[in-house]
Amino acid sequence: xxxxxxxxxxxxxxxxxxxxxxxxxxxxxxxxxxxxxxxxxxxxxxxxxxxxxxxxxxxxxxxxxxxxxxxxxxxxxxxxxxxxxxxxxxxxxxxxxxxxxxxxxxxxxxxxxxxxxxxxxxxxxxxxxxxxxxxxxxxxxxxxxxxxxxxxxxxxxxxxxxxxxxxxxxxxxxxxxxxxxxxxxxxxxxxxxxxxxxxxxxxxxxxxxxxxxxxxxxxxxxxxxxxxxxxxxxxxxxxxxxxxxxxxxxxxxxxxxxxxxxxxxxxxxxxxxxxxxxxxxxxxxxxxxxxxxxxxxxxxxxxx
Numbered sequence: 001x002x003x004x005x006x007x008x009x010x011x012x013x014x015x016x017x018x019x020x021x022x023x024x025x026x027x028x029x030x031x032x033x034x035x036x037x038x039x040x041x042x043x044x045x046x047x048x049x050x051x052x053x054x055x056x057x058x059x060x061x062x063x064x065x066x067x068x069x070x071x072x073x074x075x076x077x078x079x080x081x082x083x084x085x086x087x088x089x090x091x092x093x094x095x096x097x098x099x100x101x102x103x104x105x106x107x108x109x110x111x112x113x114x115x116x117x118x119x120x121x122x123x124x125x126x127x128x129x130x131x132x133x134x135x136x137x138x139x140x141x142x143x144x145x146x147x148x149x150x151x152x153x154x155x156x157x158x159x160x161x162x163x164x165x166x167x168x169x170x171x172x173x174x175x176x177x178x179x180x181x182x183x184x185x186x187x188x189x190x191x192x193x194x195x196x197x198x199x200x201x202x203x204x205x206x207x208x209x210x211x212x213x214x215x216x217x218x219x220x221x222x223x224x225x226x227x228x229x230x231x232x233x234x235x236x237x238x239x240x241x242x243x244x245x246x247x248x249x250x251x252x253x254x255x256x257x258x259x260x261x262x263x264x265x266x267x268x269x270x271x272x273x274x275x276x277x278x279x280x281x282x283x284x285x286x287x288x289x290x291x292x293x294x295x296x297x298x299x300x301x302x303x304x
Contacts, residue, residue, distance in 0.1 A: 017175065017228065021096035023085035024180035030197060033172065036076035037201065043076070044069030066152060066160040074168040081176060097183070099175040101226025105287035109229070112287075116221060116230050119280040120214075120237040126273030127213050131256045134206055154247065161243050166235035173198040173215065174222040174231050182223065191219035214238060220281060224288040 025033060048065045088094040104112055173194055181190035195215030199208040218231045258266040 015100070017099040017171070018096075019082050020085045020099050020171075020176065022088040022094045023081050023176070024094070024097060024183050025081075025176055026180060026184055027193075029084075029180060030177050030193075032080070033077045033176065034197065034201070036080055037073060037172070040073035040076040041069075044072035047072055064152075064156055067156050067164075070160050070164050071168070074172070077172060097179060098226065099171070099179065100228040103224070103226045103288060105225075107283075107287050109227070112225070112230060112284075113233060115280055115283075116234045117237045119217070119277055120234040121241060122273040122276035122280075123214060123217055124210075124238060124241065124273070125257065125269050126277055127210050128257050128273075129270060130209055130213075134209065136255070154243075157243050158240065161239040162236050165239055166232040169198070169201070170218070170228055170232045170235055173201075174218060175228045178219055178222055187223055191216055191223060195219055217277065217281075221284065224284050 023029075048069045051068070089096070102109075107115075177197055178190055178194035181193055184190070185193075195212050195218075198215035198218075199212035202208050202211050214234075218234055221234065222228065222231050254260065257269060261269070
């Protein structure tokens with residue numbers, strides 16, 4: 001008579017981000033990730049180029065190039081970060097720090113979520129005057145934007161800028177780089193450096209300056225809450241709003257919201273944007289004042 005033992009239940013984690021919990025990149029790691037990202041960008045362009053040589057591929061590559069090249073760009077840093085995290089975990093060389101935390105304070109996620117959406121839109125209006133400080137965009141840049149917004153199906157644009165960009169860029173800039181730097185330096189420097197990285201990967205000054213300021217706001221939210229879901233939601237809100245505006249011929253050609261309204265209306269819009277953004281940050285700081293957001297995100301760490 002044989003006794004068949006019951007099958008052991010295996011707990012499966014569906015939190016993909018936890019694969020990176022053990023890797024906390026320092027400055028050197030940040031530059032390694034940047035080099036891998038640039039290599040991935042070349043790889044993505046190569047894949048798109050090769051597609052154009054296939055029968056009917058030129059039209060296909062033109063319309064769906066973002067949908068193909070964008071996720072390919074992040075494959076090298078993804079593989080590297082996952083490998084480093086697995087190595088540090090398997091050899092017990094680091095303690096895990098969650099990439100996506102849940103330090104939402106008394107307000108909770110479902111109250112903070114609509115607040116960050118409104119704040120993201122408000123911040124976009126608040127920084128609009130900065131567009132006047134930058135030189136006019138060159139023709140090649142305008143053509144590139146028009147091709148992305150008009151020459152590409154809307155659903156492709158939205159998947160690329162509203163899903164892929166928030167997912168991959170927040171994972172890299174806040175979930176990896178900011179999280180790693182917070183363990184090694186003062187929070188203000190960690191937030192500034194990670195935001196500079198975020199600005200740099202846009203590879204043009206017309207997006208870099210707004211990206212740096214928005215990156216600082218995203219970094220504040222991540223620092224206080226540890227939540228990548230909130231920063232992804234903010235990133236998605238900003239990109240989706242811009243993509244939908246770009247579908248309108250008149251709005252796409254404007255360089256500032258001041259072109260749509262009188263001077264006093266524009267001043268009120270900008271002032272309201274600044275007020276809402278500052279008010280949210282004050283509320284956020286008070287909501288997490290007990291120090292729960294800093295748990296696991298600050299402190300010295302040594303990784304080989």
